[in-house]
Amino acid sequence: MSTPASGATASSTTPLSSVAAEFVGVSQVYGSSVAVDNIDLQIEQGKLTTLLGPSGCGKTTSLRMLAGYLAPTSGEIRINGVDSTRLPPEKRNLGMVFQSYALFPHMTVADNVAYGLKLRKVAAKERDARVAECLDLVGLGHLADRKPKALSGGQQQRVALARAIAIRPSLLLLDEPLSNLDARLRVQMRTEIRRIQSETGLTVVLVTHDQDEALEMSDAMVLMRAGKIMQTGSPTDVFTAPANRFVADFLGYENFLDFDGRGLITVRPEHLRLQPAGVPVYAGTPSSANGFVLPATVTSVAYRGTDEIVTVTTADATPLKVSMHRGSSSAHLARLHPGDAVDISASAGDIVSLPAEAA
């Protein structure tokens, strides 16, 4: 029973060999609420794909359906080209790392990692070697005989990773793996997971609500909202060209402007410039092609250490946020006060056009 593909029904279509897993029209409905709404998604072989979105967007539900803990209400889930929609988790050969790590508290670290290997009837000698190899991969070889309770959160998480990798899964699934770690460790583990992924060549699906984490770690990002996929693409693609207002907003584009119904545009706070009112600057027709200059009034200034966030209101009462890097630009800006008249400008290259308000 250790070969997950055995006894599978012949699948109708043969997907590209580079697709490790695929959602085809998958929905998950609980009573009247739709957690996942008819999604289509391909997870590429050997890549790290993140499912990103706010809580309740359906990302964890999607991961649990992929892992087999939750049967989709409709649609098909294929793993390595085989319809696996009805396969129980134990027959999917996927390595899952839970948010709570879910280590077996009554077993040592080594026994935790060996658990899946024993089930696969791996001979004792090879089993020990693979346990040691996986623990070395996560840098915990010296803690093999400890119980999980004696480990720190970060160490427990590495054990969970080693345990999932030990079974040589066809996909490694990570459910908010870094959210229970402290800030410094979280950033450190991003590179660590990337390193493990490239050393093992595993296909990884990672669920997160942290856009920085997704941008830094992913090969492909899948942005979700209310059970639907909003945008899929590489971090650069998604970051530089958000598909709609939701994606832009989620990735930190805080300023949205619509000049006389000529279409919604957005600019990041760090791309807006602020000058004292009346200093002549280039002024063309405000649009995404020309850039813009707008008169505005300062409403508040918030100090944030590396930068200051200046909130202003334009003539038509649109609030805008400008991030001013300390030390950069003009020193007199430090003395901005609410009520001061300023000019806000952005150059064409920093302006992103968005489709009309629908998403």
Next chain:
Amino acid sequence: MRNRPFLFTLAIVGYVIMIVPILFVVLSSFTAGSTLSFPPQGFSLQWFEKALAYEPFIDSLGSSLLLAILTTLIALGLGVPIALAIARSNLRGKAFVQSLFVSPLIVPELVIGLALYQQVMITLRLDSFIALMLGHIVILLPYAVRVTGATLALGDTSIEDAARGLGASPFHTFRTVTLPLMRPGIISAALLSFITSFNNVPLSLLLQSREFRTFPVTMLDYVQQSYDPMIAAMSTLIMAGTVVIAIIAERTVGFAKIFGGINK
């Protein structure tokens, strides 16, 4: 403790109140005299010899042990799956089922005994051992369900999910993960059930027969007829047995873990 004199004093008073009366019983069981009195007159083991030779005690001790062991096993056999079902299912009316299994704690045991006496012994004409078994199982179920359930409620179901993901069948997951996680709860439920059954008087008073008599009732009968140090010797023996069980429990699982299952 030391920098809290009030609490410290209270603890000492508490221990004194609990232990001193027991100490009186233990010391007077070693008396060489023939009356139950304190301080004991001389030292002898004669009352222990007499107690061990007194057939009703030995018979009823066997009966009580048998009853306690059997009913504990049955109550756990029923209680563990019930606790699992309550903790893990999404059934409606879960709270109702849960309170149903705790309700025997509220119903006076004499009422349970009377009901069983009428229905089981009079109407169905079954013997007193069966009636006692049923009665004890009813009063043990709350412990079996609640105490084992207390460990599950805390438990993270993702631990079981993890086992499934690693390739374990539902049964293998239960055997290698769920059951070991429930172990402290099961052990504490077993100890509580055993003690509750062994000490029970009201049910036994109503449901006993000439052929089947429990230990506490036999002691009660004896004290009513003759008040001599043999009863103290018997009590001391039982206490020694309890202490041995407690030491084993402490060495194998630890009290904190056993009774932690109740509080958390």
